[in-house]
Amino acid sequence: MKIKKVLNNNVVVSLNSRNQEIVVMGRGLAFQKKVGETIDAAKIEKTFVLETYGISEKLANLLRDISEKYLNISARILEYAKSQLPYKLDEYLYVALTDHISFAISRYKQGIHLKNPLLWEIRKFYKNEFQVAVKALEIIKEETGIELGEDEAASIALHLVNSQLSGENVATAIQVTEMVNTILNIVKYHFKMELDENSINYERFLTHLRFFAIRFIREEKLEESVDEFFFEQIKIKYPEAYACTQKIKTYLEKEFHFELTKDEELYLTVHIYRVTSRQKFK
Template identity: 30%
Template sequence: MKVIKNINNNVSLCLDSNNIEVVAFGKGIGFTKPPYEVDLNQVQRTYYDIDPMYINMISDIPEEILDISDNIINYARIKLDNPVSSNIVITLADHINFAIQRYKENMNIKLPIVHDIQYLFETEMEIGEYALKLIKKKLKVFLPKEEAAYIALHIINAESMNKNKKQEKLDEEVIDDICDIIEKDFQIKVDIIGFNYSRFVSHMHYLLKRGKKNEMVKSENQKLYESLINTYPKTYECIQHVRKYLKDQMNWDLSDEECIYLMLHINRLCAREDCYQ
C-alpha cells in the first residue's frame, strides 16, 4: 500500500494495489514523508469512498473517539439491513467529539423528538444507546439520553445510499447561497477547505433533510437561545437573514432550536483561522 498524503501521525491517505484511494489508520504510519510503501502489518483499518471534504476533519478528532465511532458503525452494520456509507465513521466521530465538548461545558441541548425516534426507529435508537454505553465505558463520559437519539439520526441519514443527484445539486446551491450570506454579513471569505467548513456543510445537509421531511427540531431551550443572542448579536443578525432566505426559497420556518445549532456552527465557521478577513 502506497502512502500519498499524511493526515496525522497515525492516519494517511493511500493507494491500494488497484490504485484506489483509501484512508488508512495505523500506529506511526504518518511519520514518514510520502510517497512511500507502508507494510500492511502496520495498517489497523481502512476506509474506502471517504468524501474528500471529510478527510481534513480527521486530524481534529482524538484517535480514541475515532475508534469508538468505528466500533459503533461496525455494530450498526451488524444490526441493520441497509448499508451505511464509510463517511459516517468520520461525521459521527466529529459529532461525538462535539457532544463531549458540550458535556464538559454543561451545555445540554434537549431533543424533543427522542420518543418519536424510539418508537419509529427502534434499531437505530438501540445503536445510539449502545454508543452511549461504549462512550461511558471507554471515556468515563456520561452523555444524556438525547445524544443516543442524535446518534440514531446520524445512522438513519447514513442508511440511504442512493442519492437523488438533482436534489443533491439543489442542496449544494442552497448551502452555497447561505455561505454567501455569512460571508456578506461578516465581511469575510470562508476557507472552504477548512475542517469547520466541512462540519458546517455536513450540518446543513442534515438540516435540509429534516426540512424536506418537515421534521425541524423544536424544543423549549429559550434561555439558551436568548443567551446566545445576547452573546453573539452579529451571528443572530446573520441567522435572521438565513431564516428569511429559507422562508423565501423553501417556505420553511427555521425553529429556534435549529437556530441554536446553526449559530454554533457559524461561530466556528467564522473563527479567525478559518476565514480570510
Template identity: 35%
Template sequence: MRVKKIFNNNVVLGADEHGAETVFMGRGLGFQVRPGDLVDAARVDRQFVAQAMPAERLAALAAEIPLDEIEVMEEVVAAARVRLGDRISEHVLLPLADHVHFALARAREGASIEYPLKWEIENLYPAETEMGTAALEIIERRLGVRMDATEALPIALHFVNAQIGSGDIAATVQMTQWLKIALDTIGEDFGLVVDQRSLAAARFITHLRYLFLRARDGKQSPETGGAIGEAVRSAKPLEYACAERLAHRMAELFGRELVQEEILYLALHVSRLTAQPDIAEGTTRAGT
C-alpha cells in the first residue's frame, strides 16, 4: 500500500493491495510522509475505498472532520447496522459525518434548518427516522451537543441512501417525492388512504424505491412482448391506468421514462397493494 497524496497528519490517499484508491486514516499517519512512501499499516485505524464519490473528495471530507466526530459516527453507523441491516456499510460513514459536522456547527450557534420533506421522511421511512433520532441521542451523549430534532430527518435519508446503494442524496430526495406522489395517486384513484406503516405498504414502497433507481440508472426490465401487457390491461384496467399515471408523473417531474414492462409490473404491484385489507384506516374504496 503506497501513499498518493497527503491531506493532513491523520489522512492520506493511497492505494490498497489491489490497487484500489483508498482513504487511510490514523493519528500521525501523514506526518513526514511523501507520495510514493509505503502506508504505515501499524498506524491505520480505518480505511475507505471510494465508491459513491471521487477518492480525493472522500479524502478531503475525512481531513475536514475532527477525529472525535468520526469516532462518534462510527458508533452511530454500527447501531444503524444492527437496526437496519448489513446494507448500512462503512461507505455511509464519511458522507454522514460530513453532514453531522456542519449540523453540529449550526447547533452550537443556535441555528436551525427547515426540512420540507419532514412528513414524507417520517412516514415513508419510519425505521430510518427512528434511527436518526437515536443518532441524535448518541451524538448528545458523546459530544455534549443537543441538536434540533429535525436533524434526524437528513440523517434518516443518509441511511435510506446507504440501503439502496445510491451515492446521490439528491436522487434519494427525488425518489422520496415520487413515493409520496405514488401513494397519493393510488389514494385518489381507489378512494382510500394508504396506511404507510402497514406491511403491504412497506413492500410496495420497497418496490417503488428500486423501480425509481432502475429508471435512473437505465437498468429497467427488458421487454418480453405485448401479450402479457394486454392481458393485464384487460384484467386490471384501473390498476394499469394508475401505473401509467405514475409513469407519466415520473417522466414529467424527473425526466425518467418507464418502459412498458416496468409499467406492467407496477400495475401488478398496485393491484396487490389495493387488495390488502390492512392498507387503509377508516376509508372505503371508490365506488363502494
C-alpha cells in the first residue's frame, strides 16, 4: 500500500485494491515518509474508505490545525451511526464532526458551555439521531475523559440529520426542524389535542413532514398528478383535516412565499386525518 497524500505524521491517504481512496491512521505512519513510498502495514491502526471526491483535501486542511485524535473519535462515532441509522451518511461528516468535536472540547476546557436552543425539539423529533449522539458523548468521554452535556448531543444529532441533506449546511437542518415544529403546533392547536408521539401514525406523519420540509428548502416541488375528483372527495371526506391543511398552507405562503401543490395538500390532509382521527377514537 503506497502513500498518495500525507495528512500529518500519523494519517495518510492511500488507495485500496478497488482503487478507492482510503484514510489510513497509525502512530508515526508517515514520519519522514513521502508520496509514493510504501506504508508499514504493522503501524496501521484504522482505515476508512472515502467515496466522495475532495473530502481528503478538506481533511488535510483540517488536520493542519487540530489533532488527528478527533478524526479517530469521529470515525468511531460514524461507524456506530452507520449501524443504527437507516440512511447513508454524507462523508463530509468526517470533516464536520472532527471540527465540531475539537471545538466543543476546546470550549469545555475554557469553561464555555453553550446552550442549544433546539435541544428539546431535536430530542423529540429526531430520536434515533439523538440516541446515536448520546452514544457519541460516551465515545468522546472514553477517548478524552471529558463529559459533554446534552446540548452537545443535540448539536451532534443535527449534524447527522443534516447528512440527509447531501452536504447542505447545519442552518438548513435547523430550518427543517423549526418548520416541522411549527406545522405540528398548527395541527395541535387546530384539533385542540396533544399527539401520541409513540404511535406509528405520528412517526409516519413526522417522517412526511421532515421530507416535505427538505423538499421545500431544496425547492423540489412535487409534480401535479392528483385526480381532481379524488382531491374533491378527500376535501369532503376529511373536512377538518383539510381545514388544518389550509392553515399550514397560509403559514407557508406568509412566512416563505411558498405555495403548496394540490398533491402536497392531499398528502398532508390524509396524514393529518390519520394522526388525529385514530387518536380521537382511542
